[in-house]
Amino acid sequence: MFDNMVKMGVKPDRTGPLLLLWSMHVASHSGLVQNPWKYRTGEKSSLYALLSSIYGAIGKWELVEKVRHLMDKRQVKKKQILFDLNENCGETFPGCDYRPTDRKNWMASLGPKDLHINNIVWPTTHNSATDRIGIPCISRPFAQCQTLSIYQQLALGTRVLDIRVNENNRVCHGILLTYNIDVVINDVKKFLFETTSEVIILQIRTEYGHRDPPEFEDYLEEKLSMYLIHQDDYVFGKTIAELLPKRIICVWKPRNSPQPKPGSPFWSAEYLKDNWIDTDLPSTKFDSNLKYLSDQAPVSSRYFFYRVENTVTAQPDNPVVCVRPVTGRIHGYARLFINRCFAEGCANRLQVFSTDFIGGDFVDACVGLTHARVHGEC
Template identity: 65%
Template sequence: MGSFFSKQVERRKSIHTQKKLLYDLKEKTSSNFPGSDYRSDDRKNWMSTLALEKLQVNQIIWPGTHDSATNKIGIPFISRPFARTQSMSIYNQLVTGTRVLDIRVQEDSRVCHGILVSYHVDVVINDVKKFLSETQSEIIILEIRTEFGHDDPPEFDTYLENQLGEFLIHQDNSVFNKTVAELLPKRVICVWKPRKSAQPKHGSPLWSAGYLKDNWIDTDLPETKFESNMKHLSEQQPVTSRKYFYRVENTVTPQADNPVLCVKPVTNRIRPYARLFINESISRGYSDRLQIYSTDFIDEDFVDACIGLTNARIEGKL
């Protein structure tokens, strides 16, 4: 028992030390980066407010959400706090400016996060289609994967094609160098990541798993995650040289051996440092590698940081 408490004390010290390291770095670092003062007047249509004929797919800093469809997961006040990473519906996330969705499904096509389940994926698709019907020039990256430990929903690729067919941008490497204006009226890049079923092939309406990559590590230590994100970002090719999307997630994850198991207080150890990460990636020379930037509990400030940096790229300020 004494060993257990000793480990917990050391763990709390490590968390405190790492939070202080990020806080001190933020205090001594300028918060200004190209586009940092940008504030969108219309986040629902933010791509439309930029120069669509100049905005190439590989230039966009895509604001994304981690475990996007968890707003109603589990049982309220009982299991939900342990798995909920977003408080807004998919539709409201899109209206707020989110453009990359991370959806996990199980065999019966219900959204899940580990062993906890939520609504049927139809809710996600209907929210996406509602948003698309109300906008004209917003491109969405919709990543759907079979959750670890589950089998693929039967004929799920057919389901996605039937539901989103008119909007789907087909799998094609040339898409990365195209502008948003050139892709319209097609508006959804749907990456389907099955566990056992065949991957979508070149030319398919859906995109295969290799087109959306990340280097996720399972930690609740914020500075450890911050520096891991930076290290893996540094190892990527510039966005203009690669034919896949690369995601950085400004998140940390509750650990089973730690007393704090609810998502929000844990992920809040790193959430305030989203702009710091952007600033540090620029100062360390990695700004040309940033692409998808995701978070838990997305907010308007996070979205504005991504839009501002995107606009700076278009204007040649980055």
């Protein structure tokens, strides 16, 4: 395989050997190792996707295209349930055509006096602080869920952040580390300083396998006290105008320390719930999200935030384990999901909507639905 790669113009570099060894390990029982271009028809599409991921990682896009042509020639089938559903059902819903003129200030544009906390569809990022996680080109592709900084995400329109920390105040994703939590806090404060009416939900939790940072609540209160909205069920029925100048709902989820109590500057984990489905199958995740969302009470009578993750997760039995190609299987179907929420009668339950690699269209979809709710269109 190495000889074939060299013949095709792939020059060895620091990522090449690692990618080669990894690919040989996961594909050791397939003909791909001996000769990827003479592999028999009818094999799993995941192995072709593996080759495509390897070539893409080292910038050989002409080889990526060759793999894709080979897949078409050999009629390698891909799962396209959501693609077909999107073709048949479309992406329309109340507010789908609305585009905020200023994503950075979209809450202010909708009107703080008209925007109730429980009526907002909150654009959310999954594993928000992973833009610089791990080592570039080596470990980063396996853990990076966002490419934008925290400040850039907020300026784009994100209003819920998902932050994981370890005992040393470092942000992490599993065993991989990135910057200190100070970087997140400073970006949040910078954004709030530059805006006047934007409210954010800041979820911080101790990552699995780690201990709580010492005296972390004291640290957060010292840094954010002027913005913190205290834990209170009545907040859900209030407008943004009624909460100002307070602008952060901070959900703190420690692993060992006591949970925040009512009246505290911090909100306990019970105020931000979800049903995590650990799968790399987009249609399975999509259908499960709809089912669990349908089980929730409408936002008007609910005293907690409920999150839906428009993401899928790499699995050990599949050779494609980099975040972007895996989550990309569902990434483009956020608007379809909202469409199906209306079709299934559960659109009035959608509230915190999360994605990997957030972009403007995802934000616009959430803001558009929020706009429709504010104006009584749904």
